[in-house]
Amino acid sequence: MTCLKPEGVQPAATGAGGLDFNRFEAMEPRAPAMTPARFRNGKPVKDANVTPQGAYFPKYNILTPHMRSPDYVQMSTAAAITLGLVPGQMHRCSCTRCLNLLLTYPEGCRANCAYCGLARHREAERDYADRNFIRVDWPAVPMEEVVDIVARDVAHKPGGSPFHRMCISMITHPNSDEDTVTVLKKWTDRIDPSAIPISILSNPTTMMREDVARLHDMGSDIFTVALDAATPAIFDRTRGKGVQSPHSWKKYWEVLLDARDIFGPQKFGAHIIVGMGETEHDVLNLVQQLVDLGGHSHMFCFFPEKGSLMDHLPATPRDQWRRVQLGRYLIDYCGARVEQMKFDEHGRVVDFGIPKSELDATIDSGIAFRTSGCPGKFAEDISACDRPYGDSPPSNIASYPFALEDVDIRKVRSQLGMNRPGESYVPGEEFDTIDDD
Numbered sequence: 001m002t003c004l005k006p007e008g009v010q011p012a013a014t015g016a017g018g019l020d021f022n023r024f025e026a027m028e029p030r031a032p033a034m035t036p037a038r039f040r041n042g043k044p045v046k047d048a049n050v051t052p053q054g055a056y057f058p059k060y061n062i063l064t065p066h067m068r069s070p071d072y073v074q075m076s077t078a079a080a081i082t083l084g085l086v087p088g089q090m091h092r093c094s095c096t097r098c099l100n101l102l103l104t105y106p107e108g109c110r111a112n113c114a115y116c117g118l119a120r121h122r123e124a125e126r127d128y129a130d131r132n133f134i135r136v137d138w139p140a141v142p143m144e145e146v147v148d149i150v151a152r153d154v155a156h157k158p159g160g161s162p163f164h165r166m167c168i169s170m171i172t173h174p175n176s177d178e179d180t181v182t183v184l185k186k187w188t189d190r191i192d193p194s195a196i197p198i199s200i201l202s203n204p205t206t207m208m209r210e211d212v213a214r215l216h217d218m219g220s221d222i223f224t225v226a227l228d229a230a231t232p233a234i235f236d237r238t239r240g241k242g243v244q245s246p247h248s249w250k251k252y253w254e255v256l257l258d259a260r261d262i263f264g265p266q267k268f269g270a271h272i273i274v275g276m277g278e279t280e281h282d283v284l285n286l287v288q289q290l291v292d293l294g295g296h297s298h299m300f301c302f303f304p305e306k307g308s309l310m311d312h313l314p315a316t317p318r319d320q321w322r323r324v325q326l327g328r329y330l331i332d333y334c335g336a337r338v339e340q341m342k343f344d345e346h347g348r349v350v351d352f353g354i355p356k357s358e359l360d361a362t363i364d365s366g367i368a369f370r371t372s373g374c375p376g377k378f379a380e381d382i383s384a385c386d387r388p389y390g391d392s393p394p395s396n397i398a399s400y401p402f403a404l405e406d407v408d409i410r411k412v413r414s415q416l417g418m419n420r421p422g423e424s425y426v427p428g429e430e431f432d433t434i435d436d437d
């Protein structure tokens, strides 16, 4: 049985060199090794050509069947649990609200992003469909089966489908643009986009403006671009020339601006990973730029993904991450501006620039510290895409995939160094009252 639950209480993460932030100089990825020709482009999987039998669950180094989109898609373990395809429970979550459908091919993603478990440099080590991505396994399921289950739930389940949003996540592959269209059509032929709105997590490297327009015309609601890096230098080092990967900051911005024109205000956004060497000022400046364009930012806390080129580096310290989460929420949803905030010589936030009573109320509502992403059906500032434990273990949560309770707020306040008078947090106390069967 799959159970996403605490692995033992861990102290708050400390950054590179024992600092409370991850410095640029300390966050250098390893250089990718050369892959022997016999492992390239999914050759072992394609040569064996094993026919898939229904859903496939990652087994690691047992040859995976020959599965490819648009017939097959991968989904997060949380989505597979929510669909009833995998038995299991998630720590303090009954389900996930976003069905992420990831395109899949034996050749895998042709990019080589340094922080990513799906990257090309892993070809010799693990078949594509067995690779971990944002800390979890991604089962592969026939697209028809996914649509059958969700269409049935929308039509017949009391309360409808548990999913508030579906997201097609593209990867870097020559067929990815066309297959995204086919997967989208398979979905919209059976499921009304007004019942479950659709997001596209794009792959700008292979896309043109007309591709963005086509996905909009077919019923997609929100279009996102995974910039991931907060500055051009970090982008180039982690997903461009620095790791023999094809992406460019310029092309990503071109497609982001196409999305702004085509999808319109509040309907486009960018993913940003915090803690890969940028300063807090860098990332909040980018958040402000996105808000000024009419879009949103979706934040991820850097976690050293096993098997990636950055798996030897420290996760983002919790104090850095909480300051950025709070600053981002204030800019994205509360009308605050980065120019009002004050930063120290390392670019760390030292003053959020709003009255203490407002800051206290924002912290105590807890929403700023939840997973950020495209909205679901609860509220505009609550993400459907809750990605349970995608950027941290449950023992030291970075993005909360559930509404924070009093103990969680006290923990966050202690990480921010902003305890209320007379209040404190005792490490691990949130687990004392939780049944983790």
Ligand code: SF4
Pocket: 109, 110, 111, 112, 113, 116, 117, 118, 119, 120, 171, 172, 239
């Ligand atoms: S393009 Fe996306 S899936 Fe491919 S390696 Fe980069 S982050 Fe991973």
